[in-house]
Amino acid sequence: MRCAIMRAFADLLDGLIYTRSRNAKLKLIGDYLRATPDPDRGWAMAALTGKLDLPAVKPALIRAMVEARVDPVLYAMSRDFVGDSAETIALLWPEPAVPPEDTTPLTLSHIVATLAGISKSDAPAILASMLDRLEADERFALLKLAMGALRVGISARLAKTALAQAFGLDVDAVEEVWHGLVPPYAPLFDWAEGRGAQPAARNVPVFRPFMLAHPLEAESVDLADYAAEWKWDGIRVQLVHVAGETRLYSRAGDDITHSFPEIAASFAAPGVLDGELLVKGEFQGGEAASFNALQQRLGRKQVSARTLAEYPAFVRLYDILFDGEEDLRALPWTERRTRLEVFAPRLDPERFDVSAVIEAADFAALEEIRAGARDASIEGVMLKRRDSPYVAGRRAGLWYKWKRDPLIADCVLMYAQRGSGKRSSFYSDYTFGAWTAEGELLPVGKAYFGFTDEELKWLDRYVRTHTVNRFGPVRETDKTLVLEVAFDSIHESKRHKSGLAMRFPRISRIRTDKPAHEADTIEGLRRLAT
Template identity: 55%
Template sequence: MQQFAELLDRLVLTPSRNGKLKLLVDFFGAVPDPERGHALAAITGDLDIKSVKPAMLRALMASRMDSVLFGYSYDYVGDLAETIALVWPSSHDGAQRAAAPPPTLADVVETLDRAARKDGPALIEAWLDRLDSSGRYALLKLVTGGLRVGVSSRLAKQALADFGGKAIAEIEELWHGLEPPYEPLFAWLEGRAEKPVSAAAAPFRPVMLSQALEVPDHERIDPESYAAEWKWDGIRVQATAERGTRRLYSRTGDDISAAFPDLIDFMTYDGVLDGELLVAASKDARSATPEVEEHDGPPQDDIVVGTFSDLQQRLNRKTVSAAMLKRYPVFLRAYDLLQEGTSDLRGVTFAERRQRLDAFVAGLEPSRFDISPFVPFQRFADLERLRAAPPHPVIEGLMLKRWDSPYVPGRPKGPWFKWKQDPYLVDAVLMYAQRGHGKRSSFYSDYTFGVWTGPMDDPELVPVGKAYFGFTDTELKQLDKYVRDNTVERFGPVRSVRAEPDHGLVIEVAFEGLARSSRHKSGVAMRFPRVSRLRWDKPAFEADRLETLQAMLPGGPTG
């Protein structure tokens, strides 16, 4: 547990990707089985500890510390695990740890895996007494599943590839056939055993990614060499069905099947589709949802495409209600066919794969599967015009793919390009700030901003978005100081910042799209907002008004 705790501490304090990779590779080399395998499972989110919940930890803390004092501490720190780790008041801390050594990570995982829920608090309490502050933090993060150390599942797989001198594609294709603590995997990576044979049906195939189109690349784009498609604003997925097993994967290889049973039910084929997951809606819903418009091409005329904010209602859910399935049904807009039956098509050209995709999708349920249509063009200037004014609000740009390109994992230079629309920019006023997590837990780094609405002589701010990146470390310190110096109200870890026409901080916000939203007071929802610039020079009353954003909506202010 102590080695795991040290790894978490160092990962939190290491901002660079390469630095995190080195820490993981060194950890895999220094720590034996099964400790390293359990640590890997914790980092990739593949541990599911059911016997401990946050409410249990709060109740446990109430038996050791005044609840009001703990509440003040929690408000200040902003993280449950970190707060308990810092204030855990074991009166016999040193003697207890000397008498009984700290538990290993394997001890914790394997004991909790066997434990009933009623036994969880007692086990955690005993372990907390045997650990120091760093160990307590690691234990609590482990059991609550919220590590927040800036390591994605894919980064962990890249570290495994680096550790064993393998291609990450090999790790990704094996991953879903392996189980913690991954001892056969580590044996292969260390050269002590043959490569594991994945017995899993419907495994993930590493995806092919595109490069951003730069000006020097414009001259190479012509219709004889490249196909053009719309870039749809959903989420990239891989829909795999094999030997009776059906799985839906994210672009990073995470299994998201449970969240989308309405698509899984219609995956009656044997093959692998690569495409974009989008929300569909019936025409009956269109009148109630004016931002939803008909899309070009299949599926048939009774299907329309929802906005990304509609899709967000379905994301990151372990279970989906019947009402949610009915209101926000999903469908797959296919880009590519990677496997047909037992035939692996990744080595053939895109032109051939696309021809086979047309025939493949023709046999599927049209309300759940269609094909991303090609965008005809004669010269590059045609693409510039189309990119500037796409025919549908759920389009965020163009995709350009070489006709002769095989499907190559990773991001090769040249075969595929993405050409996204330029971001929107508005000036907004900082309204609220919240403490961050990890290395930002001491800073107010999550910012809610608003624009003006109401009469010109008596305007009020209405929140329109939230951003937590786009600024430098130096700017973060400036923003944190501004928040502390201009706080007017406190709500736990959130502060309300002075924001008036004659006093307020203007932030230039960049975002990639805008949709109507009945869930927000402003009536709008931003896509990927981020801080573009801090406008220290601009008075708050010169920030944009809500009408500016409404004019950017598809169909204009009134739809």
């Protein structure tokens, strides 16, 4: 028995994948939300914004499930070619020999309720029975929903914008209440359709959207109107303390309190602050260490005493959104800065400090200061208009980010792997290396952007015609192609064989003019390490 709701969700995902226009995507989502009843549209929004978690469904479980129905070698080869597990399984899944006995309509709410309440041992059989009742594109939608990684070319912000436009709401108002609600968002849709008041989050430590910056394209701003601060290379965080509870949120709105318990325990003053989460450097007098050190703390559900001691975290504060219950976001930056400097002394100085303002007479002086900043934890400079309120998202003319110029190295292509989504047919993920003193090539980084579409096609052909070995989905090339790699910084790393790790590497040029033996060395790159 086919279900119109599951068909509509499958059509939505299909449309989003094959639509490039932002406005067309907004319309697709908006039309779907207006036409789909509760609670299914709420679960669809949870999936589109990455807020749906079905812990019983894991990639390994799904792989074992499909290999019980399909030849494992065929599946592995097909997965390698297609580049996406859900799409591969949806296409390969065999029709059942006997029509399914269960004909319960597969609505999104039924799927979520069923998969959320099952054990890992029961999940394969139940998920397989659902797949048996669907067509290929519906199977794809089900698997994407179950695995929680849609990858259909939209961001959470775009999905919320589509909802706001569909029902005539202000997207910032939607953002303001979003993190105080849980799927399937019934109060949100009641408000959107005029059945209820705007939801409010009082006495709850909810996330507020960050104010973001535009890249500075040219010296088109008057420095007299802007304050300059360092752009620190950690992760942007929001600290919220309300009604005795503290939460630490990432830029995406994810709750990362459990990963940094010492920060949460030290923030007990009612308010909401914006800052950069960093790790103290062992050899820098307590100053910030590189992003590589911070990575040792990210994503941990439990943090050991040893990790806390070896990688002590602190927050460099940028801004204040709330002082107690008082909302300061409408105040100009200069007044918020003053309030922040008054607020900060209430906090533990071992865990919190205020990001310094850079004093520069003019742009030339600021550019010289910026160019000389090769500290491990500095990405560049922020310019903030002194009269700017704190508003969600990027607003032209208010905040700018002026990143330091990237470092450049000539590296040798070593391995390549297919990408995902629209790049699943191309070898677009490249591992590259540098030479040791003994003439050995060791990997120093991996990049999957920086090149044009035409360069991608050229690189894909090169990989296919210069493959010397295969390791599952990875192809080893003949180590003759030099790639010019741009990167923000490079750091010592015990996790990598070369002892080095690049920060934000990207392919800036294909050096067919340069012999591989003239590429850069590990020792040369080590001299750039901070």
